[in-house]
Amino acid sequence: MLQLLCKLASRSPWIYRINAGSCNGCDVEMATTALIPRYDVERLGCKYCGSPRHADVVLISGPLTLRVRDKVLRVYNEIPHPKVTVAVGVCPVSGGCFRDGYSVGADIDHYIPLDVIVPGCPPRPQAIMEGILKAVEVWRARLEESVCCHS
Amino acid sequence: MTNVLTGILTNSLQAVFAMLIFPGGLFVLALGLFLKGVDRKVLARLQRRVGPPLYQPVLDILKLATKETLIPDTANEGAFQLAPVLGLTGMLVTAALLPIGGVWNGVTGLGDLLILLYLLPIPAMGLMLAGGSSSSPYGALGFSREMCMMFAYEMPLIASFLAVAVRVGGAGGSGGSLLSLPAIMDYQYLHGPLLFDPVMLPAALALLLFIPGTMGSGLFDIPEAEPEVIEGPLLEYSGPLLAAFHLMSAVKLVVVLELAVALFFPNPLVATGDGGVMVNLLWHICKCLVLLMVSVTCFRAATGRLRLDQGFSFFVKYTSPLALASLGLAFLLR
Numbered sequence: 140m141l142q143l144l145c146k147l148a149s150r151s152p153w154i155y156r157i158n159a160g161s162c163n164g165c166d167v168e169m170a171t172t173a174l175i176p177r178y179d180v181e182r183l184g185c186k187y188c189g190s191p192r193h194a195d196v197v198l199i200s201g202p203l204t205l206r207v208r209d210k211v212l213r214v215y216n217e218i219p220h221p222k223v224t225v226a227v228g229v230c231p232v233s234g235g236c237f238r239d240g241y242s243v244g245a246d247i248d249h250y251i252p253l254d255v256i257v258p259g260c261p262p263r264p265q266a267i268m269e270g271i272l273k274a275v276e277v278w279r280a281r282l283e284e285s286v287c288c289h290s
Numbered sequence: 291m292t293n294v295l296t297g298i299l300t301n302s303l304q305a306v307f308a309m310l311i312f313p314g315g316l317f318v319l320a321l322g323l324f325l326k327g328v329d330r331k332v333l334a335r336l337q338r339r340v341g342p343p344l345y346q347p348v349l350d351i352l353k354l355a356t357k358e359t360l361i362p363d364t365a366n367e368g369a370f371q372l373a374p375v376l377g378l379t380g381m382l383v384t385a386a387l388l389p390i391g392g393v394w395n396g397v398t399g400l401g402d403l404l405i406l407l408y409l410l411p412i413p414a415m416g417l418m419l420a421g422g423s424s425s426s427p428y429g430a431l432g433f434s435r436e437m438c439m440m441f442a443y444e445m446p447l448i449a450s451f452l453a454v455a456v457r458v459g460g461a462g463g464s465g466g467s468l469l470s471l472p473a474i475m476d477y478q479y480l481h482g483p484l485l486f487d488p489v490m491l492p493a494a495l496a497l498l499l500f501i502p503g504t505m506g507s508g509l510f511d512i513p514e515a516e517p518e519v520i521e522g523p524l525l526e527y528s529g530p531l532l533a534a535f536h537l538m539s540a541v542k543l544v545v546v547l548e549l550a551v552a553l554f555f556p557n558p559l560v561a562t563g564d565g566g567v568m569v570n571l572l573w574h575i576c577k578c579l580v581l582l583m584v585s586v587t588c589f590r591a592a593t594g595r596l597r598l599d600q601g602f603s604f605f606v607k608y609t610s611p612l613a614l615a616s617l618g619l620a621f622l623l624r
Binding site for chain 1: 338340341342348349350352355356358359360516520521525526527528532
């Protein structure tokens with residue numbers, strides 16, 4: 140019964156975007172998955188939401204500049220459990236072309252656990268959607284864990 | 291004495307059944323989520339997308355039920371938790387009071403337009419309480435926007451209620467007005483639906499614009515505007531409390547559609563009896579679907595969002611005069 144609940148619940152992943160100092164390229168590609176009929180992320184039950192408190196899947200783009208670091212961590216902590224993170228683009232993993240820049244500190248995975256990584260500069264919309272689907276798999280496992288622990 | 295007692299007992303049993311199962315409670319929740327699903331699917335098809343499956347709203351509710359509930363430190367905890375419960379229960383009770391043509395005549399003595407006028411703003415009150423108690427600046431903005439819009443769209447609602455009441459009461463020969471919904475429906479069974487009455491056409495149009503106004507869709511997606519105030523009052527909600535708000539919105543959708551159907555086109559398709567009730571119920575759902583397509587889905591696919599002042603003056607300048615015109619004509623032709 141609970142397994143079924145988790146299976147059904149995992150078909151409604153709501154997505155929240157965090158821009159951690161990205162150049163906006165990845166953000167444009169993310170918007171593409173939602174706005175362009177050809178990709179239509181909503182057919183997977185996804186919905187881009189404006190509030191971190193509504194989110195299940197977090198898409199992070201950008202190299203985590205020093206300036207936004209604390210704000211990103213604060214927003215990340217406001218997302219209710221269970222949640223998964225997807226790093227979009229190479230910046231969150233390695234800093235990309237901003238690596239060793241004066242405003243870029245350590246990589247994001249020193250602060251936030253990254254579950255799925257979608258490399259690319261920027262990645263194609265298909266790749267982002269595949270990343271979301273993989274993240275949903277991880278999320279489902281976490282849902283089952285949390286629901287079974289509560290009961 | 292026993293007769294009176296059994297009468298009271300059956301009446302209250304009937305009321306409990308109406309609130310928990312049909313036409314309130316389970317039925318209205320299922321219908322509301324179905325209508326929401328149809329709305330999302332058709333909107334997606336209009337935008338040439340595939341869109342989510344029809345049962346997506348149900349999945350969303352299940353998902354939200356499994357999530358963690360976060361309450362901000364600075365929020366007023368009691369009011370924050372009360373708001374969604376208040377809105378949802380208020381709407382469920384309202385749904386139980388609405389009669390359905392050829393299926394259900396409403397709880398005896400309660401199907402009254404005045405009661406509906408008090409019950410209909412409850413979800414807006416819930417949202418205002420939510421926005422006010424969540425201690426978020428966006429919640430406060432949503433609160434003030436919700437309140438402004440409520441003042442704007444209540445006026446055409448009251449005016450079209452009165453127009454219908456005066457029209458029906460005047461035709462009854464009493465020269466007064468009739469505020470009872472079953473009586474209004476009986477009048478339409480005899481004289482044909484008010485939708486096709488030229489005097490009532492402006493009021494019907496006003497009510498058609500009231501529906502997106504109160505549901506916050508299309509032009510009037512102002513209190514919960516996602517890119518502007520990040521869903522305003524709902525910003526700080528998560529988990530089951532957010533699910534309650536989504537259910538409230540689904541039930542509210544059914545309530546306003548059913549209300550418009552009852553006021554302007556309640557006529558059943560076939561006579562009651564011999565399975566006629568089921569046919570009439572399906573017919574009623576079809577009417578709700580058509581109204582949903584016209585006033586919510588196509589409307590929001592075709593229009594963008596207005597500013598708060600534009601939305602307010604839209605109702606004051608265009609919608610209210612329509613309803614008032616009907617009211618005036620109904621008075622003159624009494």
